[in-house]
Amino acid sequence: MKSKTSVLLLIVLLLFALFPFVGEKFYVQLVAKVMIMAIFAMSLDLLVGYSGLVSLGHAAFFGLAGYVLARLAPQYEAASLWTSLPLALAACAAFALLTGLLVLRTSGVYFIMVTLAFAQMLFFVFHDTPLGGGSDGIYLYAKPELMLGGTSLLNLEDHRVFYWFVLGLVAAVYLLLQRLLDANFGRALIGIKSNEHRMRALGYDTFRYKLGIYMLSGMLAGLAGYLAAMQYGFVNPDILGWHTSGSVLVMVILGGMGTLHGAALGAFVFILLQEVLSNQAWFGPVAKHWQLAMGLFIIAVALFLPRGLAGLSGQRKLREETHG
Amino acid sequence: MDFYSFLIQLLNGVQYGLLLFLVASGLTLVFGIMGIINLAHGSFYMVGAYLAFSLAGLTGNLFTALPLGIGVSVLLGFALEWLFYRHLYARDHLYQVLMTYGLILVFEELRSIIWGDDVHGVAVPDLLSASLPLTDNLSYPVYRLAMSGVCLLIAGGLYGLIKKTRLGMMIRAGSSNREMAEALGVNIKRVYTVVFALGVALAAFAGMIAAPVSSVYPNMGAQVLIICFVVVVIGGIGSVWGALLAAILIGLTDTFGKVLLPDYAGMSTYILMALVLLWRPEGLFKR
Numbered sequence: 001m002k003s004k005t006s007v008l009l010l011i012v013l014l015l016f017a018l019f020p021f022v023g024e025k026f027y028v029q030l031v032a033k034v035m036i037m038a039i040f041a042m043s044l045d046l047l048v049g050y051s052g053l054v055s056l057g058h059a060a061f062f063g064l065a066g067y068v069l070a071r072l073a074p075q076y077e078a079a080s081l082w083t084s085l086p087l088a089l090a091a092c093a094a095f096a097l098l099t100g101l102l103v104l105r106t107s108g109v110y111f112i113m114v115t116l117a118f119a120q121m122l123f124f125v126f127h128d129t130p131l132g133g134g135s136d137g138i139y140l141y142a143k144p145e146l147m148l149g150g151t152s153l154l155n156l157e158d159h160r161v162f163y164w165f166v167l168g169l170v171a172a173v174y175l176l177l178q179r180l181l182d183a184n185f186g187r188a189l190i191g192i193k194s195n196e197h198r199m200r201a202l203g204y205d206t207f208r209y210k211l212g213i214y215m216l217s218g219m220l221a222g223l224a225g226y227l228a229a230m231q232y233g234f235v236n237p238d239i240l241g242w243h244t245s246g247s248v249l250v251m252v253i254l255g256g257m258g259t260l261h262g263a264a265l266g267a268f269v270f271i272l273l274q275e276v277l278s279n280q281a282w283f284g285p286v287a288k289h290w291q292l293a294m295g296l297f298i299i300a301v302a303l304f305l306p307r308g309l310a311g312l313s314g315q316r317k318l319r320e321e322t323h324g
Numbered sequence: 325m326d327f328y329s330f331l332i333q334l335l336n337g338v339q340y341g342l343l344l345f346l347v348a349s350g351l352t353l354v355f356g357i358m359g360i361i362n363l364a365h366g367s368f369y370m371v372g373a374y375l376a377f378s379l380a381g382l383t384g385n386l387f388t389a390l391p392l393g394i395g396v397s398v399l400l401g402f403a404l405e406w407l408f409y410r411h412l413y414a415r416d417h418l419y420q421v422l423m424t425y426g427l428i429l430v431f432e433e434l435r436s437i438i439w440g441d442d443v444h445g446v447a448v449p450d451l452l453s454a455s456l457p458l459t460d461n462l463s464y465p466v467y468r469l470a471m472s473g474v475c476l477l478i479a480g481g482l483y484g485l486i487k488k489t490r491l492g493m494m495i496r497a498g499s500s501n502r503e504m505a506e507a508l509g510v511n512i513k514r515v516y517t518v519v520f521a522l523g524v525a526l527a528a529f530a531g532m533i534a535a536p537v538s539s540v541y542p543n544m545g546a547q548v549l550i551i552c553f554v555v556v557v558i559g560g561i562g563s564v565w566g567a568l569l570a571a572i573l574i575g576l577t578d579t580f581g582k583v584l585l586p587d588y589a590g591m592s593t594y595i596l597m598a599l600v601l602l603w604r605p606e607g608l609f610k611r
Contacts, residue, residue: 048418054417054418054421056421102598102601102602103601105601105605106557106601106605106606108417109355109361109417109561110557110561110605110606112361112417112421113361113553113554113556113557114557114597114601116550116553117550117553117554117557117594117597118594118598120550120594121590121591121594121595123590124590124591124594125590125591127590128587128588128589128590128591129587129588130587242546242550246425246428249421249422249425250422250425253418253419253422257418289433289436289437291429291430291432291433292429292430292433292434292437294426294429295426295427295428295429295430295433296426296430297426298422298423298425298426298429299408299423299426299427299430301422301426302412302419302420302422302423302426303408303411303412303419303423306415306419
């Protein structure tokens with residue numbers, strides 16, 4: 001990571017950390033939502049931007065982790081974060097392993113359709129069977145607790161504490177991924193993206209790399225889904241639905257693929273745009289049909305802004321390097 | 325399950341499969357020939373169903389609504405190809421996914437603005453409203469049989485079009501080697517436009533004839549689209565005959581799944597897909 005970028009990121013982090021002191025509760029919660037979506041978008045960027053795997057079923061992991069939390073939580077009481085989070089992530093890893101063995105046998109357009117199909121399968125698992133709560137979903141009456149020897153470490157029910165908790169996780173995920181992608185693992189992925197045959201000829205077991213990144217990506221999407229379920233206080237099949245997968249893909253491309261902060265930026269702009277367009281105070285009855293404007297915006301991005309928002313600024317050179 | 329209940333479910337499964345084939349054939353043609361993955365294909369099915377609702381209400385009969393609806397959907401196909409899709413032929417699938425996802429949102433909102441969010445029904449035409457008695461208390465609606473018959477006719481027509489006509493020759497040439505076809509004087513852009521409009525018309529037609537059976541409701545395209553992806557994956561992308569076989573397989577799996585294991589029926593088709601992927605990752609009829 002270049003030092004200039006590091007300083008910039010540190011300033012951004014500091015500004016975000018200070019925000020709850022000045023922002024109203026509604027906005028603090030909104031930014032927390034944006035940050036959760038940033039984790040989700042970064043996790044998908046690992047596949048789309050770094051590995052060339054366009055997944056249209058990423059909501060599966062997001063929703064699965066949320067449902068695991070909802071299932072583990074005792075009714076009307078808080079679950080333990082120590083057990084529910086690792087179990088949610090483990091479930092995502094297992095689902096990624098199981099489906100990854102199948103979907104990674106395909107590529108290109110098949111991959112898109114098959115990931116969508118498997119996510120839809122999971123949708124029906126929670127929609128139809130007694131495992132989920134039908135189309136109404138399941139309520140979470142309390143946020144999971146972070147206990148140590150009988151005392152609570154963090155009061156996550158407080159919107160500010162929750163915000164900082166999420167911020168810490170975003171920063172940790174970002175740093176972890178930055179390190180990982182700078183290391184051999186990330187280099188190998190970029191090599192596989194640009195020419196898989198070449199990497200195989202060089203002796204890389206490309207399937208294992210792809211499976212590895214698929215599982216990691218699924219687990220991080222699960223982390224985001226866990227946090228989202230915590231914040232909303234309920235899970236329903238919609239969070240597994242394909243509109244969730246579509247939205248997060250839009251975030252990644254909107255921000256600019258193959259740059260982690262681009263994905264985060266995309267999440268920020270997407271959620272904000274959603275809030276603005278559906279604001280009844282500003283757009284009155286038109287706000288009900290905000291998806292029309294969103295759809296047109298997405299079409300415009302696809303047609304005119306292939307490199308996303310991050311591609312507008314000085315990131316062009318970096319992206320060309322990563323794309324080889 | 326006794327013989328007649330089995331027969332009814334069998335006919336339902338085949339009918340559902342043939343209907344899926346109409347939608348999936350357009351999807352697989354557009355992908356096989358133009359290299360476009362079109363998420364908005366399900367929206368064309370929805371547009372067809374709503375057109376049937378409006379036009380049948382206007383003209384008083386589904387039979388008169390059908391040709392009008394086909395005309396409208398062909399025009400819609402030409403317009404969409406010209407406005408949006410032709411800019412994406414050379415682009416990565418990612419942008420095709422993005423743009424067609426945007427189109428879905430636009431279509432859903434336009435549907436909400438024009439037709440509202442209520443569920444509507446479309447009357448079965450009087451001529452086909454009868455039922456064939458099977459036993460004392462079981463019967464089978466003629467309309468469903470007619471649907472299957474029409475779908476089979478269209479499948480035959482598609483076969484003839486692709487294998488026997490000059491346009492079909494150009495379509496096959498364009499899908500196997502675009503540059504060579506162009507060098508030999510085929511106006512490939514026009515072929516693309518025609519194929520796309522054909523795909524839109526097929527999906528919309530499927531929506532129109534399905535409207536009396538399934539009723540007309542918001543987001544009806546999404547479910548069909550995802551099932552059609554499964555059909556295309558099982559059949560092999562670009563293969564119309566693979567799509568036909570896979571569609572009937574899916575239709576039967578789904579119908580019998582709903583009868584035998586209602587809680588797990590939603591998953592059954594996807595499990596079938598997983599099994600096919602294990603066996604043949606590129607579908608049953610990879611070209």
